[in-house]
Amino acid sequence: MASELFIGLMSGTSLDGVDAALVTFDHTQQPQLLKTHFLPYPADLRTQILALQHPTTNELETTARMGNTLAYLYADAVNALLAAAQVGAGEVTAIGCHGQTIRHRPELGFTMQIGNAALLSELTGITVVSDFRSRDIAANGQGAPLVPAFHQDVFSSKIHNRAIINIGGIANITYLSKAGDVFGFDSGPGNMLLDAWIKQHLGLDYDADGQWASTGNTIDPLLAAMLNEPYFAAAPPKSTGRDLFNTAWLNHYLNESQHAAHDVARTLVALSAHSIANAIDQHCGQVDEIYLCGGGAKNKLLQRELQSLMDTTSIATTDQLGMGVDWVEAIAFAWLAKKCITKQTANLPQVTGAKGLRILGAIYQA
Incomplete structure (x- = not known):
């Protein structure tokens, strides 16, 4: 043993x-x-x-x-x-x-x-x-990311094309085709920016279930500006972290605009969801099933936002594959x-x- x-x-x-x-x-x-x-x-x-x-x-x-x-x-x-x-x-x-x-x-x-x-x-x-x-x-x-090899070993299917999305501070995507191909990369921020924002405004470490962000509205021009970040358009292989997506990065796009804090929080959830969905559309081919893991898998608002963007694709958590998201x-x-x-x-x-x-x-x- x-x-x-x-x-x-x-x-x-x-x-x-x-x-x-x-x-x-x-x-x-x-x-x-x-x-x-x-x-x-x-x-x-x-x-x-x-x-x-x-x-x-x-x-x-x-x-x-x-x-x-x-x-x-x-x-x-x-x-x-x-x-x-x-x-x-x-x-x-x-x-x-x-x-x-x-x-x-x-x-x-x-x-x-x-x-x-x-x-x-x-x-x-x-x-x-x-x-x-x-x-x-x-x-x-x-x-990075290193986990796609592990995901391939434990989560691959011969029936369905799967995407495994780990949403931590950064979100990374693993694409597992039913033919046995595997592909992966960091899509961009997961919880990182929202965590920093709620810490700054409410003194909390994270927004449980996206409850605070749920009280706000997406600021469409801000979302569009942030999605123009060159990292999102770059082709894989690529990885990222706090060196790029940090408070200074967010403040650059806010540019001293007077937005309500909860509206910015809602927009940051939308940023995570859109950057993930866009990355899947651009780089992953046909996806039949999506499984979420990491702390962001517990953010119900983020999960709903992602489901609305990928309405024809089943979204669940890795709990359903026998491995807890945490x-x-x-x-x-x-x-x-x-x-x-x-x-x-x-x-x-x-x-x-x-x-x-x-x-x-x-x-x-x-």
Whole structure:
């Protein structure tokens, strides 16, 4: 059993906390979720991570120390997960730790996720696999999205053409044709801009079910202007993050206009939905079924908006495929860790643009 247990840790661009998943792989090598744990980020930690998204004073030391802080937090998440599952650290082959993205600049040849994997291994006594994106970028790829290979393994159908849409801070799309083809890319902002906007105006971390945005009306000229962002028109392979879609980006389009805050919130939901729907129409061919995962899958307003734009396509969540929306990415990083440990390639050049298949991840042996 020891060789079959892996832990996946995911802390995404929404900065809400750490998703931890204990996963086993059966004889078919399909992941089976055994136990989960969520550890929220303290408010001050979230603020400090946000500050690191842009150049700051004494940035190198601040980043390194924040990496150590995250390692301790990740270790707490792992220990709580193991305690709940009544599993010892020695029974786990490896932890797949995505780390916290601070910069993602594939056009400049680098990406940075912090979390000090060496320290995490010391704190838990478990081998840690991290830095999954750098090897793909070194091979001239985008280093993202990485989950389409996992989606292909667990969600593909021989009957239906499917799109799997992960809506976190950024939204990414995986197209899985019934013929076996797979394609994927980041479509643009998911929850990121709406989260920042509601934090600024109501002091909340996110708009639960889109309730606040539901009280507003879409500002059509603002939506049209934002949809003219060149990223949306760019052809895949492409990936993005907070380096582009941030408060400064939004303020550029607002241009000191006096819009009601809840109307801007409603427009940001429309932006996410339209950019996803447009991307599917432009790049994914025929789609019979759409399955949502990530935090944005719980935003009922966003789901309704997307359904209205794609009224002939069935939209559901990955819960209906047997995998809870909150845990898809954490399970994916357990899967990626297993791929690395067993020396199997895990990137998809047709997705990232890399010049070939590569084994992803750096191993910190316990």
